[in-house]
Amino acid sequence: MIQTLVGLGVSMAAPNLMKRLKDQKVQVLHAMPGRVRLQSNHWKEDKIAAALEECFSQLPIINNVQASGITGSLLLEFTTPHLTSEQFDEIVQLAVRTSIDTYPHIKSKMKTSMKQGVDSLDDFVKKQTSGKVDAETLLALWLLFKGTTGFSANPAFASSLLYWAYTLISRDGDRS
Structure with missing residues (x-):
């Protein structure tokens, strides 16, 4: 019964989460237990990639992080095999905020x-x-x-x- 309620809650939250990802133009390129690769055209800049790496390397839940300013991708390896939808949403939001905060330091x-x-x-x-x-x-x-x-x-x-x-x-x- 509890698993059914958790599954129902996740299925109800997933559309909302996917809508936010679409609005921010963040794509999940690859996901497996303990690892996810995100991509956004807004991250195609070396300074943004460096800022993303610096930000995510400080999080205790992150085991390894690699960002590419060429492809705009962010590879995150976690210390745990599974994330809650809230944790995942917070990670995406942090990536978006980090890139936005870096914009003033980029050449136009x-x-x-x-x-x-x-x-x-x-x-x-x-x-x-x-x-x-x-x-x-x-x-x-x-x-x-x-x-x-x-x-x-x-x-x-x-x-x-x-x-x-x-x-x-x-x-x-x-x-x-």
Whole structure:
């Protein structure tokens, strides 16, 4: 009778747990007694993998932990062959919280992409002009042109364009 009630409780909790896993996009790739491999695309970052390993290696229930920033997977080996659904839920929640807490320490992928695009444009301009002009110089020239030609229509905006051009031209340091 008790086993039936426990089984009924687990079967009622399982859909709720699976819904949370789906919302967090955490997948159970492999599970067997004493071991589970979780995966999330949100964990595909070396800093997150290191944070997950550090966090889970401190838990007494964890015997071994391996995280991969390439695959976004987290392998956990437990000191016990079985976990309750509550323990498993807490482990998944801890993994999600750990990854979220690590986000501020990761370089922005969009900014990195934008920088690569600007660097590619800069390289292209330098190649086409034998190194005489770079993308920043072209931007400064465009700002100077728009600022001087638009002064009569909108002096405030034109002044800001001229100031931005001045700032680009007069600042120290060469981006190379």
